[in-house]
Amino acid sequence: MNYIRSFAIVMICFFLGQGIQHWSGLPVPGSIIGLFILFIALVTGICRAEWVESTCNLLIKHMALLFVPVGVGLMNYLGVIENNAAIIFASTLGSTVIVLIVIGLAVHHKEKNS
Structure with a gap:
């Protein structure tokens, strides 16, 4: 259950960032905007670090693989x-x-x- 909640929070922030970038036409990638949304949610206490920790650890563990398409x-x-x-x-x-x-x-x- 922890992985589902963690993944859902990260993906919601990602899709919000993508939507903001698409609708506003900002020259910043939507994924970066999503990271700022997640950062703001963590700093303000809207989202607790424990809620996203499992997905973030998984992504960091496989980060080298994620750079191959780039x-x-x-x-x-x-x-x-x-x-x-x-x-x-x-x-x-x-x-x-x-x-x-x-x-x-x-x-x-x-x-x-x-």
Whole structure:
């Protein structure tokens, strides 16, 4: 019974996100909107973490398998990726450096105040 409730909550959030994306035309994938809906439900206490824990653990356990269709789908866009390889590399490198700097400053600030 726990798996059914857990799966139902996750799927309701997913379909709500898909519906919001479809009706609003937002340039954000519906699955991401669904994740935000689930996050808000968890933070506000509308949904308890124990209610979705079993399905989330199952999805995380098989996460590598879930990336296979995405990887295969990227093969349709190899030309686009090749044409924009420098931009993709620069944005990946730049965002990594920014994340490392922000985390370093946050840890330094945290340790300094402790």
